[in-house]
Amino acid sequence: MHDLTMIRSAPEAFDAGLARRGLPPRSAEILGLDAHRRALILETEQVQARRNEASKEIGTRKRQGASADDLMAEVARLKDVLPDLEIRTKAAEESLDAVLAALPNLPAADVPDGPDETGNVEVHRIGTPRAFNYPALQHFDLGEALGMMDFEAGARLSGSRFVVLRNQIARLERALANFMLDLHTGEFGFTEMSVPYLVRDAAMFGTGQLPKFEEELFRTTRGDWLIPTSEVPLTNLVADQIVSEEELPLRFTTHTPCFRSEAGSAGRDTRGMIRLHQFSKVEMVVVATPEQSEAEHERMLTAAETVLNRLELPFRTVTLCTGDMGFSARKTYDIEVWLPGQNAYREISSISNCGDFQARRMKARCRKAGDKHIRHVHTLNGSGLAVGRALVAVLENYQQADGSIALPSVLHPYMGGLTKIEGAAV
Template sequence: MHDLRAIRENPEAFDRGLGRRGLSPVSSSVLDLDARRRAAQTQLQEMQARRNEAAKDIGVAKREGRDAQPILDEMARLKERMPQVEEEERALGVELDALLAGLPNIPGDDVPDGRDETENKEVRRWGEPRPIANPKQHFELGEALGLMDFEAAARMSGARFTVLKGGLARMERALADFMLDIHTSEHGYTEVSPPLMVRDTALFGTGQLPKFEEDLFHTSPSDHYLIPTSEVPLTNLVNDQIVAAEELPLRVTALTPCFRAEAGSAGRDTRGMIRQHQFWKVEMVSITTPDQSEAEHQRMTRCAETILERLGLPYRTVALCTGDMGFSSRKTYDLEVWLPGQNTYREISSCSNCGDFQARRMKARCRPKGEKQTQFVHTLNGSGVAVGRCLIAVMENYQQPDGSILVPEALRPYMRGVERISL
């Protein structure tokens, strides 16, 4: 959510920020609704004050033996008009909140301008892709091993689902354990097991609602939503809370399944596990004071990079341009892992600093020690990393000429010493 006071003080800056995302100016509409709502509020306050004053005037008139009927008539008119003004103020507030709720976060000053992913800026690159003769894609490798069954998944669930078996199912579990162990024992994150279903208020807080409802799975009759990412419950741990500033940063991580309708992705990545309705992800979330968030963003991104380096997976880090950033983000780094089967880099982690955008929607604040005044926290989230895509990357980068897959050394203790997955 956006700071109305900041929009009032500098509407041109607000419109410039939205313009960097390719959106038209809206400050005039925001300020018009705001002015009309405040005028209604003022009118209502004046009417309430006059009603209280008139009640006293009636008592005085009766004590002095004067005719109180004109005042009673005025009271009757106020009583009739006040509900109308109250409804007008309420309706304007709803309209203003809806307008603001649909507007994305303003990009940071250091975010590169651009229309789409083709204008993202590479920040750094790690590792050299291994030379592989005639590399296969992960689904070719998995099906040849008999350990990846898309047909069975389609029979029971439809498209964009996968059944993993044997060594690949074990490797998926091993990868998740490996990631969690590093984040909790080395990176200072606390592991959390959160709910997988949340109310609409939680999704509003992190920015998925109301704009992206078509991407969510909704349950009936309980009226819950399946989480699209554990960013939602982890960030909402501080919703409607005032946290002591000295307790920040708060760092939490979780392994959960994620559920996404993938609306609008028809024809994209139709084969394999790249784009699924259900997938596992290790998520990192940090809650910080405003002055900590930039350093925390760099730290979080480095935590995700460490996972790929330990697994020996070549990757590059890119700064997303204004046209490719997520709705709630003010600045995002994507990690793109090398996939030999596709001969390209593909996203495997996205680390975002949301500033106070989500905190305003969640009413999440912190209070510095010894002060009465509170301030909105800053929230950050990042994949640490997407488990299914990491499995894909391991399969493709460690494939052997005979169709087997070597297990990265760092993962072997989690595979009980298994060094190779083969027929």
């Protein structure tokens, strides 16, 4: 949510930020709605004040034995006026909130301008893609040949964009998640959490999934939402809270399934595990003071990149341009891992600094001990990493000519000492 005070004081700057997002100016509309709402609030307060004043005068006249019929009629009229004013004020507030809730966060000053992914700016490339002396296969061909990746079974159970993993590949998925959690908690100071996979409307609104992206979500028959990412429950842990600044930053991590409808992705990545309705992810969320947030953003990027460095997977990091950033982000880094089967870099992590955008929606605030001044926290989130895509990357980068998969040495302890996946075990 946007700061109305900022829009009132700097409408041109607000519209300039929207323009960088490719959106038309909205400050005049917002300020008009705000002025209407404030006028109704003032009118309501004036009517209430006059009703209270007239009520006192009625008492005074009665004590003096004078007639108060005119004042009683006025109080009755004002009492009838107030409900209509309250209804109109609520409608004005809802209209203003609806406009503000639908507008994305404004980009940070150092975010590159651009219409789409073509405007993203590469930060660096780490690692050299392996040279194959045979055609590199994609992960689904490798997994199916090993008898450990079954898309037909997934389709029978749940429809398209689901998969059943078996045996050593199923264990590899678990090993990757455990390795990531151990890294983030042991080396980067994150606290491991276990969170619900179902959340209410308020949680989805707080992190920005609602109302704009409802079609991307799955909803239960009782009205709860399946989480599209554990960013939602982790970030909302501070919703409606005032956190002591001495406790910040708070760093949370968890491993959960994620559920997305993939609306609008027809024809894209229809085979394999790149774009599933259900996938696994290790998430990082940080709640920080405004002064801490930029450093925490860089720290989260380092944590995610360390996962790929330890797995010895080639990757590149890019800064997303204004036209490619997510709704709630003010600055985002994407990490793209090299997939030799596709001969391309594909996204495996997005790490975003949302500033106070989500905090305003969630009413998440902080203050120093002994200080009455309250301000909004900054929230950050990032994949550390998408486990399914990490599994894809390991299969494709470590494939052998005989169809087996060598395993990165860092995963050997998590695989019970296994160093290679081979054979059509069931």
